Amino acid sequence: MALINFLKPKNKLEEGGRTAAPVHEDEGEPEKKCPNCHKDIPLSRLWSNGLVCTCGYHFRMKARQRIHMVTDKGSFQELFSSVKSGNPLLFPGYGEKLETMRSASGEEEAVICGEAQIGRQKCCIFVMDSYFMMGSMGSAVGEKIASLFEYAADHRMPVIGWTVSGGARMQEGLLSLMQMAKTSAAIKKHSDAGLFYIVVLTNPTTGGVTASFAMEGDIILAEPGATVGFAGARVIEQTTKKSLPKGFQTAEFVLNHGFIDSIVPRREQRKLLAELLKMHRGG
Amino acid sequence: MGQNPYDRVKLARDNSRPTGLDYIKNIFQGFIELHGDRRFGDDAAIVGGLAYLNKSPVTVIAIEKGHSAKERAMRNFGAPHPEGYRKALRLMKQAEKFGRPVICFIDTSGAYCGIGAEERGQGQAIAENLMEMTTLCVPIVSLLVGEGGSGGALALAVADRVWMLKNSVYSVISPEGCASILWKDPSKAPAAAASLKLTAEDAKSLGIVERILPEKDLGTKAFYERIRALLSEEIGKLSKNPDLIEKRYERFRRMGAVTEFDIASAATWPVACGNKGINYEHL
Numbered sequence: 418m419a420l421i422n423f424l425k426p427k428n429k430l431e432e433g434g435r436t437a438a439p440v441h442e443d444e445g446e447p448e449k450k451c452p453n454c455h456k457d458i459p460l461s462r463l464w465s466n467g468l469v470c471t472c473g474y475h476f477r478m479k480a481r482q483r484i485h486m487v488t489d490k491g492s493f494q495e496l497f498s499s500v501k502s503g504n505p506l507l508f509p510g511y512g513e514k515l516e517t518m519r520s521a522s523g524e525e526e527a528v529i530c531g532e533a534q535i536g537r538q539k540c541c542i543f544v545m546d547s548y549f550m551m552g553s554m555g556s557a558v559g560e561k562i563a564s565l566f567e568y569a570a571d572h573r574m575p576v577i578g579w580t581v582s583g584g585a586r587m588q589e590g591l592l593s594l595m596q597m598a599k600t601s602a603a604i605k606k607h608s609d610a611g612l613f614y615i616v617v618l619t620n621p622t623t624g625g626v627t628a629s630f631a632m633e634g635d636i637i638l639a640e641p642g643a644t645v646g647f648a649g650a651r652v653i654e655q656t657t658k659k660s661l662p663k664g665f666q667t668a669e670f671v672l673n674h675g676f677i678d679s680i681v682p683r684r685e686q687r688k689l690l691a692e693l694l695k696m697h698r699g700g
Numbered sequence: 701m702g703q704n705p706y707d708r709v710k711l712a713r714d715n716s717r718p719t720g721l722d723y724i725k726n727i728f729q730g731f732i733e734l735h736g737d738r739r740f741g742d743d744a745a746i747v748g749g750l751a752y753l754n755k756s757p758v759t760v761i762a763i764e765k766g767h768s769a770k771e772r773a774m775r776n777f778g779a780p781h782p783e784g785y786r787k788a789l790r791l792m793k794q795a796e797k798f799g800r801p802v803i804c805f806i807d808t809s810g811a812y813c814g815i816g817a818e819e820r821g822q823g824q825a826i827a828e829n830l831m832e833m834t835t836l837c838v839p840i841v842s843l844l845v846g847e848g849g850s851g852g853a854l855a856l857a858v859a860d861r862v863w864m865l866k867n868s869v870y871s872v873i874s875p876e877g878c879a880s881i882l883w884k885d886p887s888k889a890p891a892a893a894a895s896l897k898l899t900a901e902d903a904k905s906l907g908i909v910e911r912i913l914p915e916k917d918l919g920t921k922a923f924y925e926r927i928r929a930l931l932s933e934e935i936g937k938l939s940k941n942p943d944l945i946e947k948r949y950e951r952f953r954r955m956g957a958v959t960e961f962d963i964a965s966a967a968t969w970p971v972a973c974g975n976k977g978i979n980y981e982h983l
């Protein structure tokens with residue numbers, strides 16, 4: 418099994434977001450309603466603006482769209498693409514769910530890993546995909562991320578990761594939980610080798626991912642308005658029987674409480690990441 | 701046993717079981733409790749300190765649920781806040797400095813889901829424990845003695861050896877939580893408990909724990925003496941292991957290792973993989 422499969426640009430790349438979200442198909446150009454400002458935005462405008470509304474609302478984005486947007490043209494080489502989960506606990510309905518997800522998303526798993534260049538700086542990247550089981554972490558996601566950090570440590574490369582996750586994938590039970598330890602161990606090894614890891618938290622980053630590799634970066638960034646938290650807001654409301662403060666568990670909330678370095682709009686990430694990579698060259 | 705997995709969950713939660721402090725007081729001698737995380741406060745849900753295991757000093761850490769209603773409330777029912785995990789990590793680092801082994805007793809429904817817990821970085825606190833424990837240079841043995849609730853339990857279980865009491869459980873999510881998310885019906889918790897593979901026997905067959913401790917004389921002098929003898933022997937062996945950190949890395953690294961020849965789908969994969977000439981000896 419070849420570890421590196423050169424990724425041909427997929428045609429469905431450009432249309433992914435259109436099929437994934439409800440679109441008003443009236444006459445004229447298709448539009449999408451912004452949940453923040455409630456305006457109908459022409460899709461072409463949304464696309465040219467990296468799926469960000471003029472009001473600043475960040476629409477969710479498929480992993481391959483993000484890779485396409487953030488990496489230098491033609492520089493991305495996918496790694497570990499053949500790693501995928503089976504149904505190790507024979508959890509009812511999970512095998513079928515995986516099959517449905519795979520055909521609907523065109524992806525094998527909830528994370529894509531590879532090598533790329535950003536502003537001509539070489540790096541390893543992982544990008545999670547909310548369109549695949551809400552970016553939940555099972556064995557394959559943990560295996561791919563751990564393998565990527567090991568690969569990056571072997572090749573003395575920095576890692577940049579974009580997280581989006583509902584948490585550990587319950588259909589793989591304890592095996593999913595153990596991925597939190599497995600990825601943390603690989604990140605520690607990479608870190609102890611003096612290597613650089615930047616993580617960008619996107620909407621939403623929660624549960625077991627927040628309690629592992631999302632919070633283990635040397636630099637932790639987040640997209641504006643992204644939900645970032647450990648426990649689900651509804652669970653907290655039920656547990657505490659209190660109403661939650663405004664803006665609870667947003668990127669702005671975790672910034673104010675000291676848990677992330679900066680909030681960076683999607684369109685500004687590429688430039689900042691290139692600059693940060695440059696400042697850590699050789700490390 | 702003849703009990704279904706959900707009966708085991710109820711047994712694991714039973715108020716009459718010994719709690720963390722019972723284990724500390726009965727297994728060790730001369731326990732001196734040490735408080736506080738040096739950052740925010742002291743979490744009563746996690747108890748830690750110094751004690752002798754036979755004649756050698758060790759660091760002991762336990763999640764404590766309490767017995768009486770009053771004590772249970774004071775201990776937050778064994779649901780730790782971030783400062784509890786940070787206290788535990790502080791004591792582990794102290795153990796490392798002075799070359800003492802670490803022994804953890806785990807019994808929690810999970811890390812606390814609350815507003816303050818999120819404000820103070822529950823996810824970050826757990827993530828830091830996972831990362832730091834992977835390279836702590838002293839032996840770590842963790843025992844699950846009741847409920848092993850998800851990341852809140854794992855944050856004290858990145859250990860060289862993890863043992864489970866016969867009627868303890870270890871799970872990525874509570875059966876009730878799983879049933880309400882997947883099937884929108886918390887009353888299907890028994891089915892979820894069976895599917896999640898959360899019993900001690902399941903965890904052992906998945907390679908996630910090394911040993912199951914019998915409970916027929918639970919809470920008696922003989923019971924604690926047996927655990928003391930096992931701990932003594934195991935820590936003696938681990939202390940002589942020059943590859944402790946590498947072995948700990950490998951212990952977690954192999955969990956949920958998946959490729960396209962996933963073990964559970966082995967029965968179907970000659971079809972699923974379309975006769976790609978896969979080497980069956982991989983299994």
Ligand SMILES: [Zn+2]
Pocket residue numbers: 451452453454455456470471472473474
């Ligand atoms: Zn808008």
